[in-house]
Amino acid sequence: ETGVTQTPRHLVMGMTNKKSLKCEQHLGHNAMYWYKQSAKKPLELMFVYSLEERVENNSVPSRFSPECPNSSHLFLHLHTLQPEDSALYLCASSQDITGVVGEQFFGPGTRLTVL
Amino acid sequence: QKEVEQDPGPLSVPEGAIVSLNCTYSNSAFQYFMWYRQYSRKGPELLMYTYSSGNKEDGRFTAQVDKSSKYISLFIRDSQPSDSATYLCAMVLAQGGSEKLVFGKGTKLTVNP
DSSP: OOSEEEEOSEEEEOTTOEEEEEEEEOSOOSEEEEEEEOTTSOOEEEEEEETTEEEEEOSOOTTEEEEEEETTEEEEEEESOOGGGOEEEEEEEESOSSSSTTOOEEOOOEEEEEO | OOSEEOOOOOEEEETTOOEEEEEEEOOTTOOEEEEEEEOTTSOOEEEEEEOSSEEEEETTEEEEEETTTTEEEEEESSOOGGGOEEEEEEEEEEETTEEEEEEOOOEEEEEEO
């Protein structure tokens, strides 16, 4: 595998379920990100990790819980979601959080549907 | 006022047309300007970036920045069906020791054979 991979690619869950999204980067990067992409809206940055330490949390509801066990893996744990949380969740990585003209490498995303 | 404004389209053009995609922004602190391309069922990928006013060319693509007007453009010459994708502008803001990407909504482009 190369680049940034995400699993699962599609997920349908009920509002009472608990599920997790997984992201893995094979680029040797130090920073990882979770974004939410909804129709007709800009990409929304959710969380930023640098060397496994969370450096940014953009007022994301607590029903989204990130975890970064090492610099190659990033998880997004989901519980008691709402239908408006249905979106494409994108993971990205970059060499660092600064000094690289912002190039981030994105995974293909997980299409989440909350019923 | 949103930080970055981008018309979501959709935009449909015939093959061979010149395509112009645009974004405006309000924050003069943005330092770098980028264009990402996102194919259906894929994540965005960096297409071009620039940090100064003026033009930057890469093959059929030209990125243009006008900092005085807070306006950026992406031109695609001799457009091909393979250019059909959503194009997102993004701007880099340095704050608190890190860089933050602020995206536009994206413009969906279809190039018809």
